[in-house]
Amino acid sequence: MPGLYFHIPFCHRACTYCDFHFSTSKQRDPVLDAMELELLRRSREVGDAPMGTIYFGGGTPSLLAPERIAAFIQQARDLFRVERDAEITLEANPDDITAERLHAWQAAGITRMSLGTQSFHDERLAWMGRAHDARQAMESIGLIARAGFATWTIDLIYGLPGMTLAEWDEQLTIALDHGMPHLSAYCLTVEARTALAHQVKTGVTHMPEDEDQSAQFDRLMERMDRAGLDHYEISNFGRPGHYSRHNTSYWEGVPYIGVGPSAHSFNGVVRRWNVANNAVYTKALRDGSAYWESETLTPVQRTNERLMTGLRTARGVDIAKLEVDALSINSSAVQRHVSNGSMSIQDGRLVLSRAGRHFADRIASDLFVTDDDR
Numbered sequence: 271m272p273g274l275y276f277h278i279p280f281c282h283r284a285c286t287y288c289d290f291h292f293s294t295s296k297q298r299d300p301v302l303d304a305m306e307l308e309l310l311r312r313s314r315e316v317g318d319a320p321m322g323t324i325y326f327g328g329g330t331p332s333l334l335a336p337e338r339i340a341a342f343i344q345q346a347r348d349l350f351r352v353e354r355d356a357e358i359t360l361e362a363n364p365d366d367i368t369a370e371r372l373h374a375w376q377a378a379g380i381t382r383m384s385l386g387t388q389s390f391h392d393e394r395l396a397w398m399g400r401a402h403d404a405r406q407a408m409e410s411i412g413l414i415a416r417a418g419f420a421t422w423t424i425d426l427i428y429g430l431p432g433m434t435l436a437e438w439d440e441q442l443t444i445a446l447d448h449g450m451p452h453l454s455a456y457c458l459t460v461e462a463r464t465a466l467a468h469q470v471k472t473g474v475t476h477m478p479e480d481e482d483q484s485a486q487f488d489r490l491m492e493r494m495d496r497a498g499l500d501h502y503e504i505s506n507f508g509r510p511g512h513y514s515r516h517n518t519s520y521w522e523g524v525p526y527i528g529v530g531p532s533a534h535s536f537n538g539v540v541r542r543w544n545v546a547n548n549a550v551y552t553k554a555l556r557d558g559s560a561y562w563e564s565e566t567l568t569p570v571q572r573t574n575e576r577l578m579t580g581l582r583t584a585r586g587v588d589i590a591k592l593e594v595d596a597l598s599i600n601s602s603a604v605q606r607h608v609s610n611g612s613m614s615i616q617d618g619r620l621v622l623s624r625a626g627r628h629f630a631d632r633i634a635s636d637l638f639v640t641d642d643d644r
């Protein structure tokens with residue numbers, strides 16, 4: 271069942287570590303109008319297939335007026351066969367949350383809120399360059415929990431410079447005390463061309479050792495396990511019935527349409543990505559010129575993508591669906607990872623153990639195939 275992704279390319283301010291595409295401009299309407307045009311022009315791509323999920327990501331979708339979100343959802347319903355029980359997610363930041371706005375988003379059709387909490391620590395939030403403080407983080411969770419959405423989730427970041435295991439434990443305790451049904455927890459990484467990359471390069475900030483980040487990942491897995499949240503993807507934990515349907519489809523290679531500057535799309539064979547520039551995107555849609563690039567994935571590329579995304583999930587990789595026999599080609603690597611307890615083969619699926627999850631990307635790359643292998 272295909273999905274629909276809207277990339278809302280605006281933020282209140284730039285976070286220290288962020289390399290997503292966004293602008294802090296207040297000139298938003300021309301870009302949003304162009305997105306409506308893009309959706310209209312691409313409406314035939316899905317055909318009559320029912321649409322199971324819609325996801326508003328960014329950027330910061332919650333800084334738009336709720337009426338804009340409602341208009342996008344209505345347009346999607348007019349153009350596609352959106353399922354009655356479709357999961358419709360809105361990413362939101364704590365400083366945008368009020369009871370009135372939650373009510374308006376709900377009335378617009380949002381069923382799942384994804385809150386960019388990141389930390390419950392004022393100094394950490396200031397260092398990250400976030401627009402909210404710890405009090406807003408906690409109050410917004412309370413408002414969301416009481417608002418009656420079908421489900422909701424929060425994001426937290428660990429592996430921060432100087433973060434101790436005790437500090438991370440405290441963050442997890444605060445999160446669990448708020449009763450969240452789902453958590454996305456990301457280890458801080460240094461992305462090129464970010465303020466953080468500059469700080470690290472100039473010695474202003476020192477990133478933690480791998481062992482410290484690894485110990486925090488272990489603690490995260492232990493705490494979520496004890497609290498009854500399933501570890502269904504490397505960075506995602508959810509109670510049964512509260513997994514992200516949109517992201518699960520993405521990890522399983524289900525087609526999706528991505529609308530907006532920098533948004534990616536995939537139809538099962540061709541991957542395409544829109545230009546990551548608001549002005550160029552808007553002008554191209556007005557002029558009717560190209561605003562995207564694309565590539566047709568080869569069987570080798572599709573096999574490697576399945577390994578990369580599948581190994582990150584608890585369900586693992588369906589071996590029968592690999593178009594190239596990566597396991598035979600890399601039999602010694604498979605044997606090594608199975609015998610050292612990082613990986614197992616269960617019911618025709620390749621699944622990582624808890625120990626193996628620390629090295630998911632490295633193990634996947636050990637199993638990659640090349641054109642020469644065929």
Ligand code: SF4
Pocket residue numbers: 280281282283284285288289290292328329330363386
């Ligand atoms: S709010 Fe999100 S998208 Fe915007 S700058 Fe911060 S991390 Fe990036």
